Amino acid sequence: MGRAKAVGALSFIYNHQRHDLSHRLTQLQHRFCAEIVATLHVHLDERTCFEVLVLRGRSDRIRAIADKLTALKAVEQGRLTLMAVSTKTILKESPK
Secondary structure, three states: OOOOEEEEEEEEEEEOOOOOHHHHHHHHHHHOOOOEEEEEEEEOOOOEEEEEEEEEEEHHHHHHHHHHHHOOOOEEEEEEEEEEOOOOOOOOOOOO
16 A cells, blocks of 8 residues: 555554553554544453554555554554545545
8 A cells, every 4th residue: 555545443452561551652642643543442351451543644654653553562462454545535634
């Protein structure tokens, strides 16, 4: 897909008890707030969380963001689902 416009969902499971992980995840999500348009956070048990991020923008940028988030040590699993959108589809750009 390269630089094509896309929407995606990044789902990942992580251990929130790992030192500083929640803070690092939040920092990265704020850093990429132009691409991350929504989040869902679910507590699976006392230590494990499931998070889903909805992203939009250039597909190469979405992949890079997913790679950064899932590379964090306490992230146990992660999967990106990416879909190209036609040029007729309106993707409102977030204010810079």
